[in-house]
Amino acid sequence: MHRSAAALDGEMNLVAGAFSSSPEKSREQGDNLHLDPDRVYDTYEEMADAEAERPDGIDVVSIVTPNFLHHDVARTFIDRGFHVICDKPMTTTLEDAEDLCRRVDEQDVVFCLTHNYAGYPLVKQARALVEQGRLGALRKIVVEYPQGWLNRRLEAEGNKQASWRTDPDKAGAGALGDIGTHAEHLARYVTGLSLERMCADVGTVVEGRPVDDDASILARYEGGVRGLIHVSQISAGEENNLRLRVYGTEAGLDWRQEDPHRLTLLTDINGEAPQQIYSHGRASLADSVQPFVRTPQGHPEGFIEAFANLYRSAAHAIAAHEAGVEPEPWARDFPTVQDGAAGVHFIETALESSEQEAWVDASYTPPRT
Structure with missing residues (x-):
């Protein structure tokens, strides 16, 4: 990949x-x-x-x-x-x-x-809508990532991926690390908001597995924005159903990784504006999104292309660094080492909250020299 x-x-x-x-x-x-x-x-x-x-x-x-x-x-x-x-x-x-x-x-x-997932054009469009104020003041963030591939103990059947991903010595955490960090980062990337508090229920559903395979987290983001983070690898029949919904005072948005070419802007049911469907490849997408669109509208692009958008941005950032010049804004648009530290802090805080069965402080600022 x-x-x-x-x-x-x-x-x-x-x-x-x-x-x-x-x-x-x-x-x-x-x-x-x-x-x-x-x-x-x-x-x-x-x-x-x-x-x-x-x-x-x-x-x-x-x-x-x-x-x-x-x-x-x-x-x-x-x-x-x-x-x-x-x-x-x-x-x-x-x-x-x-x-x-x-x-x-x-x-x-x-x-x-x-x-x-931060490389998908419509995820970047979602972030642009938030930055433009199209949602109004944010109120609620719901992000979920259910999978079903670990619904049974594949690790006991010789499956190589399952074997190391469920080994605490090799993987660290289970579902929290494998897909929970994706969910946490996606919400933070689109909204620009960091976690302040959380109350987590993290557990192991499949008997005999030494790492977590399911987690539900109530969250409070900056400014009192409410949140819900759900990740699971034991949800039978699910593939990679990562979904983000963000609700504000004026509108909401809805994006699903399994249908990545469409982003729905959810308008107030009491208002007159119709719902809007954004699709990739159109000139109506924000200027900050255009460098990441690879194909004309109606032609699918997906998972590998999203990966490639990160690699291309990193390549341009590295070239600019070596030349001693500032990269273009789009070439700085990739998750950084600080995002990595925030993700690990999220894992450890969720485990702490679950163990205490209580709300805990989730605020965090990654270090810099």
Whole structure:
């Protein structure tokens, strides 16, 4: 998925990698990708050291390992001055997340976190509508992400993805980390509001699973805006039904990841204005959205393209950084290391709230040097 996204615009080339914890599998994958054998490495440490010494060394590393490795891999490359693109959740502990925040500032590198749903054009249009005041004063945020793929113990049946994603030593949290951070970030990205308080019910439904697989969270956002966050991986029949609804004094909005080409502006039922359906590819979308639209209206674009929008923005931000100039505004539109720390704080706070069975303080400001 990440390789496809990085290659889609022709602005990044894959030239080196450490592709497996097994040196043999890493070399096999490098051969499959037609890479120079001298740039296919047994370990990420070897890769960072060797690429740092090459005059034609890599500009940026993409980290797509299980979660427990994110911090060590990112730290290794950041400390050698490489830019980083990292999958979420950024780390398995808040201490590690904050360490990366400081290192990114100290080394002055670009760090992109792949909350890929922020790459959808209609998600960016939703944010533009909020910024334009089309919803009025915000009152309520509802974000949900039900999946059903872990409705039974696939991890006990040899499923590779399920095995590491339900292993607390490799994944950290379960549903909260895997999809909860996506839901939390999507709400924050569109509304611009951070959490202030939460009351969470986090649990494990499938017997014998050592991580959470279901969570319901009552939330209070900045300004007293009410919120509801629901994530589940045991909702039988659901695929990837991420949905965001935001309600204000004048209107609301509704977007679903499984129908990503449409955004509904919900108008007051007591008013005269009709509901509006925004679709991608139209000139009526906000100017800030246009750089992310890839196909004419009526032609589908989706998950990989949303990923690719983050990679393209990161590529332009890195190029601008290396040239010593300011990037275009759209090239700064991607989740950062601070977003990663906020996501890890969200996980830990939800677990704390659930354990205490109480409302807890959820406010947080990621560190900077």
